Amino acid sequence: xxxxxxxxxxxxxxxxxxxxxxxxxxxxxxxxxxxxxxxxxxxxxxxxxxxxxxxxxxxxxxxxxxxxxxxxxxxxxxxxxxxxxxxxxxxxxxxxxxxxxxxxxxxxxxxxxxxxxxxxxxxxxxxxxxxxxxxxxxxxxxxxxxxxxxxxxxxxxxxxxxxxxxxxxxxxxxxxxxxxxxxxxxxxxxxxxxxxxxxxxxxxxxxxxxxxxxxxxxxxxxxxxxxxxxxxxxxxxxxxxxxxxxxxxxxxxxxxxxxxxxxxxxxxxxxxxxxxxxxxxxxxxxxxxxxxxxxxxxxxxx
Numbered sequence: 001x002x003x004x005x006x007x008x009x010x011x012x013x014x015x016x017x018x019x020x021x022x023x024x025x026x027x028x029x030x031x032x033x034x035x036x037x038x039x040x041x042x043x044x045x046x047x048x049x050x051x052x053x054x055x056x057x058x059x060x061x062x063x064x065x066x067x068x069x070x071x072x073x074x075x076x077x078x079x080x081x082x083x084x085x086x087x088x089x090x091x092x093x094x095x096x097x098x099x100x101x102x103x104x105x106x107x108x109x110x111x112x113x114x115x116x117x118x119x120x121x122x123x124x125x126x127x128x129x130x131x132x133x134x135x136x137x138x139x140x141x142x143x144x145x146x147x148x149x150x151x152x153x154x155x156x157x158x159x160x161x162x163x164x165x166x167x168x169x170x171x172x173x174x175x176x177x178x179x180x181x182x183x184x185x186x187x188x189x190x191x192x193x194x195x196x197x198x199x200x201x202x203x204x205x206x207x208x209x210x211x212x213x214x215x216x217x218x219x220x221x222x223x224x225x226x227x228x229x230x231x232x233x234x235x236x237x238x239x240x241x242x243x244x245x246x247x248x249x250x251x252x253x254x255x256x257x258x259x260x261x262x263x264x265x266x267x268x269x270x271x272x273x274x275x276x277x278x279x280x281x282x283x284x285x286x287x288x289x290x291x292x293x294x295x296x297x298x299x300x301x302x
Contacts, residue, residue, distance in 0.1 A: 031119045032124065033058070033100040033120050033123075033124060034056075034101050034103040035100065036100035036124055036128070037099045037302055038124075038128050038299050038302060039097045040094065040301060041061065043062065046062070047061060048062045048063060048067070049061040049062065050078075052112075052113035052117055054105065055101075056101055056106050056114075057099075057100070058099075058102070058121065059100075060096070060097065062096075063095060063096060063097075064092050064093065064094060064095055064096070065087075065090075065092075065125070065296060066084055066087070066092045068096075068098075068121065069084055069131070069133070070084060071121060072121040072122045073118075073133070073291050077217075079291065080217045080222065082140070082216075082222050082290075083288065084291050085292050085293065086294065087293030087295075088296060091293065094298065098124075100120070102116070102120055128299040129296050129297060129298070129299050130295060131293070131295065132293075132294040132295040133291050133294060134291075134294060135289055135290065135292065136289070136292055137287050138287070138288055139285055140223070140287075140290075141283060141284075142223050142225065142283075142285060143215075143221065143224070143281040143284070144225075144226050145212050145225050145229055146279065146280050147229055147278065149278060154231075154277070154278040155274075155279065156276065158237045158277040158278055159236050160234070161205040161233070161234035161236050162191070162204075162236055163204065164234075165191070165192035165204070187200065187258065187259060188202070189204050191204045192204050193206075196214065196218075197259045198259070199241055199242055199260070199263070200259075200260045201215075201218075201237075201239040201240075202237070202239070203236065203239075204236050205235075205236065206234060206236075207233070207234055207235070208227045209227045212225040212227040215273070219243075220243065220268075220269050221281070225281065226286060237277055239273065240260075240263070240276070241266055241269040242264060242265070242266035243262065243269075
């Protein structure tokens, strides 16, 4: 079995929160795409892509309805699976290709893609998949991200950020700061952002809240991670671990550098977080906002 390659493109921001009022199914004004195509994906090649592009374009390839719900109701990063509850089994297995275009050229928000695009995606899901949802707060298992040592010393792979990403974003009007061109054959840490591959997470200019949110999305974690480190500011980090099942990684997109190899004898994620970053994931419980999927139907192909 191969890893599926997930590509989320647009203005990447780590830090998701629910953006739907409990008990509601749609925003009041129901903004919609000017045109949209929804087709089942039968390729079986495992490629997954989800793009919010300039010019009001939205494209998704090989995505499940569950992924689409996560994208539509997360701001600005998609909601992880543990915040999506209910619905028929097929919403996590059937795959679809979507191409949609908004009228005009909606402008990006301060945290990522244009906010109205998320509302348009919700309308599309309601129209084409007959989706109805509501939100609840539930007491669920979570992880607290804390310092591993009593003296608060950071690990060797967690250091103050080399680049002031907030200043760069402000100077560029919230556009992503430029980075050096990729070196062929290297899977490198971005100066401002995050790169994730099986067994590797590289972050540049990331806050502890953003790191917590990124950790929560890893399959081996799959829980809300509450930042309790008291570490202020932004950090660069390199985190490497061995996934529970070492598998061959999928091929990257054309022109992208190869994915990093996985060390079959490396540490678990939880050990790596402690040894490399000087942090610790402690199991506890806490309130978690979840999206309850009340109804969904397979769409008619157009």
